[in-house]
Amino acid sequence: MWTRVGAVALVGVLLVAACGSQESDPSDESTSVTTLADTDDGALLTSTSATPATTTAAPPPAGSSTTSDPETSTEPSTSTTTTTIDPTPTVGPPPQTQWMVVSVPFDDVLNVRSSPGTGHAVVGTLEPTEERVVATGDAMLLERSIWWRVTYPVSGWVNARYLAAAGSTEDATAAVIEAAGTIPSADSLDDLARQVIETMWLPSDVEGEVIIVQAPGIAGDIGDIVVDVLPAEPDDAVRGIRLAVFGQLDGASGPLALYAVEATSLCWRGADGAGLCV
Secondary structure, three states, X not given: OEEEOOOOOOOOEEOOOOOEOOOOOHHHOOOOOEEXXXXXXXXXXXXXXXXXXXXXXXXXXXXXXXXEOOOEOOOOOOOOOOOOOOOEEOOXXXXXXXXXXXXXXXXXXXXXXXXXXXXXXXXXXXXXXXXXXXXXXXXXXXXXXXXXXXXXXXXXXXXXXXXXXXXXXXXXXXXXXXXXXXXXXXXXXXXXXXXXXXXXXXXXXXXXXXXXEEEEEEEOOEEEEEEXXXXXXXXXXXXXXXEEXXXXXXXXXXXXXXXXXXXXXXXXXXXXXXXXXX
């Protein structure tokens, strides 16, 4: 994860990790550390946004952790040990509503389990940029997390901390350039994204984290990187924002100048028909 505490300077390395809360199985953790240079190639990556739907659901418990015991796994677990915490029914999303996976690094996956809790078997996985997760409306509360039952693209139970509704998507290019006082440029897409985030969403005196959910890549003279920006203290409606930052090469090997920024709100409980978090 790309973390920021106080005015500590960032130095061109992103520590990316999915975030969540553990119930009973610490062996289920999977944390990946990726240097920027490792991901600065590949085919052109593009960002898509889900059609906002009017949805409401309870967010994960306020006291649950967002920085430890990630409920993700590059190697799906085969454990069948059940959790020692009895789940209880709680408020879930409206049936058949659509949600997107958030806060999972591009080189990891989100586990879908046979029952609520990390102690249950993994029955499938969801990609970090999946935007069509269909909820049944069933939800269970454990000690430090809420789990939803989903039916698509995999049927099973998912930690709700890794699901959000897509709010409206805005073209933030002009706002970033105006705030920066110039067109930002950098030698890499990840550094360009860092400049954009510092300018508009996570200045040096604000705590939070940035997770690369779609690896940076360049095709022709245009490339992009997609990141989830999560303030340490989100409000009760907006969890954070997903940014697709596009850069254009100045010559064959020159710096990347900011080409476009698309910003999508990540909503805890859902979004209305206008794309506003509810």
